[in-house]
Amino acid sequence: MTTRIGYAPGVYDLFHIGHLNILKHARSQCDHLIAGVVSDEMSQLTKGKSPVVPLAERLEIVRSIRYVDEAVAEVVPDKLDTWREVGFDIIFKGDDWRGTAKGRKLEADFATVGVEVVYFPYTMHTSSSLLRRFLAGVVPEEDNPIAVTG
Numbered sequence: 001m002t003t004r005i006g007y008a009p010g011v012y013d014l015f016h017i018g019h020l021n022i023l024k025h026a027r028s029q030c031d032h033l034i035a036g037v038v039s040d041e042m043s044q045l046t047k048g049k050s051p052v053v054p055l056a057e058r059l060e061i062v063r064s065i066r067y068v069d070e071a072v073a074e075v076v077p078d079k080l081d082t083w084r085e086v087g088f089d090i091i092f093k094g095d096d097w098r099g100t101a102k103g104r105k106l107e108a109d110f111a112t113v114g115v116e117v118v119y120f121p122y123t124m125h126t127s128s129s130l131l132r133r134f135l136a137g138v139v140p141e142e143d144n145p146i147a148v149t150g
Helices: 017-027 040-047 055-063 079-086 101-111 128-135 145-149
Strands: 005-010 032-038 070-074 090-094 116-120
Touching: 005 017, 005 079, 017 032, 017 090, 017 116, 032 040, 032 055, 032 079, 055 070, 079 101, 090 101, 101 116
Parallel strands: 005 032, 005 090, 032 070, 090 116
Antiparallel strands: none
16 A cells, blocks of 8 residues: 655644644645745745744744644745655645635646646634734734634
8 A cells, every 4th residue: 555645735833723724634645744844935936925923933833733744944935846856646735725816836846757746725814914913913903814714
């Protein structure tokens, strides 16, 4: 029997229920789950912002989640390069990537090496971006993402 290895990349900054849901759902679809924690530099390069929580702490948080078998720092922008280094059969992304140019490129690139791309529902009511805006005082109290989920 072949072990199915999954890879769930993310910044995992300001860890919240959306992150936990992705990791839980990902683990249910593979035998071994590797979480790729995007480095500060890669977050700045791809999202235009640096995480609040340092990489070493984000790695430790994600590594401690029971659904995660292994956590690695993602330090290169190309997911195929990460695949060559880490090795996995399936990659998990939020469905906010589905149908976008980034998502189509991801699917095309991974189709060439036999890696399946699986999308999970994006948690609309909680995100690290929303938490950042709330903490900065930009989100009104009635839209507090912590109160909605907690």
